Amino acid sequence: GAVVSQHPSRVICKSGTSVKIECRSLDFQATTMFWYRQFPKQSLMLMATSNEGSKATYEQGVEKDKFLINHASLTLSTLTVTSAHPEDSSFYICSARAIPGLVGNEQYFGPGTRLTVT
Amino acid sequence: DAKTTQPPSMDCAEGRAANLPCNHSTISGNEYVYWYRQIHSQGPQYIIHGLKNNETNEMASLIITEDRKSSTLILPHATLRDTAVYYCIVSKGPSNSGYALNFGKGTSLLVTP
Numbered sequence: 001g002a003v004v005s006q007h008p009s010r011v012i013c014k015s016g017t018s019v020k021i022e023c024r025s026l027d028f029q030a031t032t033m034f035w036y037r038q039f040p041k042q043s044l045m046l047m048a049t050s051n052e053g054s055k056a057t058y059e060q061g062v063e064k065d066k067f068l069i070n071h072a073s074l075t076l077s078t079l080t081v082t083s084a085h086p087e088d089s090s091f092y093i094c095s096a097r098a099i100p101g102l103v104g105n106e107q108y109f110g111p112g113t114r115l116t117v118t
Numbered sequence: 119d120a121k122t123t124q125p126p127s128m129d130c131a132e133g134r135a136a137n138l139p140c141n142h143s144t145i146s147g148n149e150y151v152y153w154y155r156q157i158h159s160q161g162p163q164y165i166i167h168g169l170k171n172n173e174t175n176e177m178a179s180l181i182i183t184e185d186r187k188s189s190t191l192i193l194p195h196a197t198l199r200d201t202a203v204y205y206c207i208v209s210k211g212p213s214n215s216g217y218a219l220n221f222g223k224g225t226s227l228l229v230t231p
Contacts, residue, residue, distance in 0.1 A: 004161075006161075034218045034219075036221075043205075043221045043222060043223050043224065044156075044162070044221040045221075046218045046219075046220065049218055091159070093161050093162070095161075095162075095218075095219075106152075106164050106167065107164070107218075107219055108164060109154075109161035109162045109163070109164075110161050111160055111161045112159070112160065112161045114159070
C-alpha cells in the first residue's frame with residue numbers, strides 16, 4: 001500500500017514550451033501533496049505545498065506563475081512548468097501525505113520526473 | 119523544524135550492521151525523527167520514524183537517546199541494495215498533515231562486498 005506514481009518519468013522539451021507532470025496517490029487519499037526539485041548532487045528542495053481544493057503555498061523564491069500547481073482531487077496533483085528554460089532542467093519529485101488516521105500518515109514519495117529542457 | 123547533522127558519508131561491509139548517526143540537539147517536544155533514503159535517481163523511500171521510544175520495523179531500527187538530542191538508524195544486515203543517501207529529518211508528527219519534510223544533505227552510505 002501507500003504508492004505514489006508520477007507521469008511522465010522523464011521528459012525532454014524545447015525551451016519556451018510548457019510541461020505538465022502528474023502525481024497520483026494510487027491507494028490512499030491525500031489531503032496534502034508536496035512538490036520538490038532536486039538538482040544534480042544536491043538535496044531535495046521543497047517548491048510548494050498543495051491542499052486539495054485550495055491554492056498552493058509556494059516556498060520563497062519559487063515563481064507561482066511559472067510553476068502552476070493544481071490539486072483537483074484527493075488523489076491527483078499536477079505541476080505545470082510554463083515557458084520552460086534550460087535552467088528548469090531538474091528532477092521533480094512529488095509526495096503525498098494521507099488523511100490523518102489512514103496509512104500511518106507518513107509522507108510517501110513518487111519516483112520522480114526527470115525534466116530536460118533543450 | 120529542528121536542524122539535523124549527519125556525517126556526509128559512511129562505508130559498511132555487506133552483511134554487517136550499518137549504524138547511521140544523526141544529531142538533532144534543538145528538537146522540540148512535539149517533533150518526530152524521520153528517516154528516509156534515496157537510491158540514485160529515485161524518489162525518497164520512507165524507512166522509519168519515532169518520537170522518543172526506540173522503534174523497529176522490517177527495514178531498520180531507530181534508537182533515540184533519552185534526551186532526544188540524537189538518534190541512530192540501524193540496518194541490521196546491510197546489503198548492496200542498501201547503498202543510498204540516508205536522510206534524518208525532524209518534523210512535526212503524523213497528526214500535522216500540512217508539514218513538508220525539509221531534507222538536509224544526508225549521509226551517503228556505501229555498502230561494499
